[in-house]
Amino acid sequence: MVEQTQMESEGRGPDAGNVLRLREDEGTAEPAVTVEAFAGQTNASAVRIEPGEDARELIPHIGRIARVEVNFPAFGDGRGYSAARILREAGYDGEMRAVGDVLVDQIAYMRRCGFDAFEPDAPFNPGDAEAALNRWNDVYQKTVDGRTPIWALRHGRKDGAVDG
Amino acid sequence: MKILTGNDLKTGDVVWWDGADWVRDVNASVDVGDRADEIAAREEAARRVNVPYAIDAERTDDGIRPAHIKDRVRALGPTVRMDLTRRPDDANAADWVV
Amino acid sequence: MYKYDTYDQQMVDTRVAEFRDQTRRRLSGELSEDQFKPLRLMNGLYLQLHAYMLRVAVPYGTLNGEQMRMLARIADKYDRGYGHFTTRQNIQYNWIKLEDAPDILADLATVEMHAIQTSGNCIRNISSDHFAGAAADEVTDPRPYAELLRQWSSFHPEFSYLPRKFKIAVIASDTDRAAMRLHDIGIQIVTNDAGELGCAFYIGGGMGRTPMVAPLIRDFVPLDEMVTYCEAALRVYNRHGRRDNKYKARIKILVHEMGKDEYARQVEEEFAHLKGEGIEPPLAELDRIREYFADPAFKSDLPDDIDRSDPDFALWADRNTVAHKAPGYVAAVISLKPVGGIPGDASTAQMQVMADLATRYSFDECRVTHTQNIVLPHVEKGQLYELFKELDAAGLATPNLDQIGDIIACPGLDYCSLANARSIPLAQKIATRFAENGKGDTLGELKLKISGCINACGHHHAGHIGILGVDRKGTENYQLLLGGSEAADTSLAKITGPGFDEDGIVDAIETTTDVYLAQREDGERFLDTYRRIGMTPFKEALYG
Numbered sequence: 001m002v003e004q005t006q007m008e009s010e011g012r013g014p015d016a017g018n019v020l021r022l023r024e025d026e027g028t029a030e031p032a033v034t035v036e037a038f039a040g041q042t043n044a045s046a047v048r049i050e051p052g053e054d055a056r057e058l059i060p061h062i063g064r065i066a067r068v069e070v071n072f073p074a075f076g077d078g079r080g081y082s083a084a085r086i087l088r089e090a091g092y093d094g095e096m097r098a099v100g101d102v103l104v105d106q107i108a109y110m111r112r113c114g115f116d117a118f119e120p121d122a123p124f125n126p127g128d129a130e131a132a133l134n135r136w137n138d139v140y141q142k143t144v145d146g147r148t149p150i151w152a153l154r155h156g157r158k159d160g161a162v163d164g
Numbered sequence: 165m166k167i168l169t170g171n172d173l174k175t176g177d178v179v180w181w182d183g184a185d186w187v188r189d190v191n192a193s194v195d196v197g198d199r200a201d202e203i204a205a206r207e208e209a210a211r212r213v214n215v216p217y218a219i220d221a222e223r224t225d226d227g228i229r230p231a232h233i234k235d236r237v238r239a240l241g242p243t244v245r246m247d248l249t250r251r252p253d254d255a256n257a258a259d260w261v262v
Numbered sequence: 263m264y265k266y267d268t269y270d271q272q273m274v275d276t277r278v279a280e281f282r283d284q285t286r287r288r289l290s291g292e293l294s295e296d297q298f299k300p301l302r303l304m305n306g307l308y309l310q311l312h313a314y315m316l317r318v319a320v321p322y323g324t325l326n327g328e329q330m331r332m333l334a335r336i337a338d339k340y341d342r343g344y345g346h347f348t349t350r351q352n353i354q355y356n357w358i359k360l361e362d363a364p365d366i367l368a369d370l371a372t373v374e375m376h377a378i379q380t381s382g383n384c385i386r387n388i389s390s391d392h393f394a395g396a397a398a399d400e401v402t403d404p405r406p407y408a409e410l411l412r413q414w415s416s417f418h419p420e421f422s423y424l425p426r427k428f429k430i431a432v433i434a435s436d437t438d439r440a441a442m443r444l445h446d447i448g449i450q451i452v453t454n455d456a457g458e459l460g461c462a463f464y465i466g467g468g469m470g471r472t473p474m475v476a477p478l479i480r481d482f483v484p485l486d487e488m489v490t491y492c493e494a495a496l497r498v499y500n501r502h503g504r505r506d507n508k509y510k511a512r513i514k515i516l517v518h519e520m521g522k523d524e525y526a527r528q529v530e531e532e533f534a535h536l537k538g539e540g541i542e543p544p545l546a547e548l549d550r551i552r553e554y555f556a557d558p559a560f561k562s563d564l565p566d567d568i569d570r571s572d573p574d575f576a577l578w579a580d581r582n583t584v585a586h587k588a589p590g591y592v593a594a595v596i597s598l599k600p601v602g603g604i605p606g607d608a609s610t611a612q613m614q615v616m617a618d619l620a621t622r623y624s625f626d627e628c629r630v631t632h633t634q635n636i637v638l639p640h641v642e643k644g645q646l647y648e649l650f651k652e653l654d655a656a657g658l659a660t661p662n663l664d665q666i667g668d669i670i671a672c673p674g675l676d677y678c679s680l681a682n683a684r685s686i687p688l689a690q691k692i693a694t695r696f697a698e699n700g701k702g703d704t705l706g707e708l709k710l711k712i713s714g715c716i717n718a719c720g721h722h723h724a725g726h727i728g729i730l731g732v733d734r735k736g737t738e739n740y741q742l743l744l745g746g747s748e749a750a751d752t753s754l755a756k757i758t759g760p761g762f763d764e765d766g767i768v769d770a771i772e773t774t775t776d777v778y779l780a781q782r783e784d785g786e787r788f789l790d791t792y793r794r795i796g797m798t799p800f801k802e803a804l805y806g
């Protein structure tokens with residue numbers, strides 16, 4: 001399901017840490033600017049959302065964004081999950097990167113919220129990341145990752161049975 | 165005196181620092197003086213203890229008595245199930261807690 | 263009762279494997295305690311005062327015999343021969359080893375049970391009416407809705423790192439037996455003027471440090487939009503709930519500070535948006551779940567009377583059984599509050615007995631109540647005496663439902679690392695005092711609830727009489743509260759005045775009930791008298 005899993009050292013300039021990208025494209029190396037600056041800098045294509053900032057402010061500019069970074073200063077602050085999902089719901093299809101205190105045990109849920117790149121402060125063990133991304137065969141909720149939720153599998157069967 | 169306590173990582177048992185090891189009996193605790201942070205950090209890093217912390221205690225005729233009731237309950241066990249405490253045969257053991 | 267299909271089973275099995283891997287990484291040092299803590303909490307594993315504690319989910323409080331037998335086996339195999347039923351209809355074990363925890367979860371999964379999201383800053387186990395499916399006054403069985411929400415909330419990717427824990431209750435009758443308005447979200451299934459079922463959403467209730475009764479946020483959400491509305495309500499909370507202060511992080515503070523109208527407006531906006539996202543399971547899914555909660559095969563033409571010739575039985579039947587929707591049946595409540603015992607505790611042997619009795623007398627079903635008792639929901643009146651004799655032999659026939667001896671008590675400082683004072687010894691002393699002086703039998707319905715700290719797991723704010731344990735300069739001290747209710751007439755109890763020591767609070771309870779006995783008018787419960795005469799006469803007697 002995530003055959004494209006790979007560890008890369010790419011991204012925000014020479015100091016960039018390990019980045020796990022699940023995208024086929026090259027991405028942009030342009031540094032991200034703040035949400036506040038982004039609206040004014042019409043040539044900017046990468047933006048970083050901090051917790052508490054309103055992801056919806058970016059919706060008018062989605063067409064020119066190549067990378068959204070969602071910062072997680074602390075892994076327990078879950079606002080970034082909503083930020084990512086809101087942008088995906090609005091149709092954003094560029095890179096969505098979780099940055100900061102991102103733990104390997106969180107990336108499966110992050111992926112479900114639309115993240116497709118991870119730049120953790122402490123690098124993941126590649127085996128753990130692979131395991132985390134491939135662990136769940138099915139999901140209970142419909143989100144923005146295109147996966148068919150269990151309730152749809154139950155009722156979409158060709159034989160019409162509603163009992164799994 | 166300052167003593168160190170925590171829980172065993174694998175079993176969760178309440179443990180006390182006796183100067184060389186983590187043991188179940190509060191009375192084996194040693195005064196760690198101003199070395200609490202150093203010992204706690206070293207022992208936690210080695211996973212010989214989980215979530216260690218230093219507490220005040222005093223040495224009494226009955227043994228070592230933690231200053232706070234919470235740590236006295238930890239040292240003894242649940243006062244409502246004396247059979248599961250460290251002093252199951254002592255009918256008055258619960259009085260030590262208060 | 264709901265049965266897992268292969269999907270449900272696979273989800274739970276996968277979670278066991280995930281937690282086994284996480285535990286391995288903790289024991290090998292790859293995960294620090296700070297990193298592991300939220301992971302273990304989301305699997306119900308706490309580090310408590312004496313050991314690890316595991317809280318196992320009992321979804322909407324419903325269990326079958328096999329599941330109760332498994333709970334007994336876990337108590338026996340991995341713990342010290344007992345478990346503690348909690349005020350959120352779950353069970354917790356006090357002496358768990360971390361290295362055993364994955365095996366316990368694996369054992370639970372074999373009987374369609376788990377400990378998923380019984381702690382942590384996520385959506386917790388959904389609670390419900392413990393008489394669901396038996397109560398005569400329900401518009402429908404609320405449990406299918408709770409089960410739909412269980413699946414929706416399990417492993418929810420957006421709402422697993424909320425500002426704080428999140429508790430949902432679902433009921434379907436005007437009589438609230440689940441303290442619905444004291445939850446983060448309380449859902450009441452109602453019928454509208456057109457006779458259609460839908461959900462009334464009460465959002466922003468809770469106990470704890472700042473108790474609040476949830477306001478009505480939306481009076482009717484169609485059934486086929488329930489999940490979407492929950493998603494909208496949670497998203498507004500996840501984005502805007504306070505994260506700067508954990509004591510102000512519950513949704514009740516957000517709703518209060520933002521104002522319920524503004525909160526409702528933002529939820530409506532998010533709801534309108536999310537309706538376009540196709541996230542709602544079809545009604546066919548609700549129908550599928552509902553089939554599992556169809557009535558058992560109740561017999562017709564059963565005798566409707568009870569032989570009351572044994573006075574002990576008659577007393578128990580009067581106090582511990584509740585009217586049933588099917589003629590010839592009652593719901594029987596097994597008290598886990600023996601005089602002088604530990605409220606909510608059950609031994610391995612008692613759990614085995616309750617499992618067997620559920621199988622033999624109640625269509626293999628039992629319930630955990632938020633008052634820490636066990637219900638056999640569907641008992642034939644004609645078999646009630648036999649059931650009573652078996653319960654009595656196991657020490658499970660204390661006739662004190664909703665009496666002063668039926669005390670809710672959190673584990674308190676005997677077990678809990680958050681507690682400031684012990685709760686259980688007080689419950690024991692109070693129950694013993696009122697049994698020995700005979701006054702307990704004269705008081706009628708009186709709900710006494712004890713918490714060992716401000717977190718209010720013992721629901722003290724909602725007690726007709728509440729007790730809150732506090733730390734006063736290193737000694738245990740107890741505040742007395744009067745006038746709370748968690749029923750449909752939800753109210754929050756008020757503090758009488760200065761606190762008492764352990765013996766003093768037991769005396770104070772007796773003084774308080776003496777005022778009631780002297781002042782009550784015909785048919786008044788303690789709560790009714792308190793509401794009529796107010797706090798002053800009680801204060802005068804206590805402090806005067």
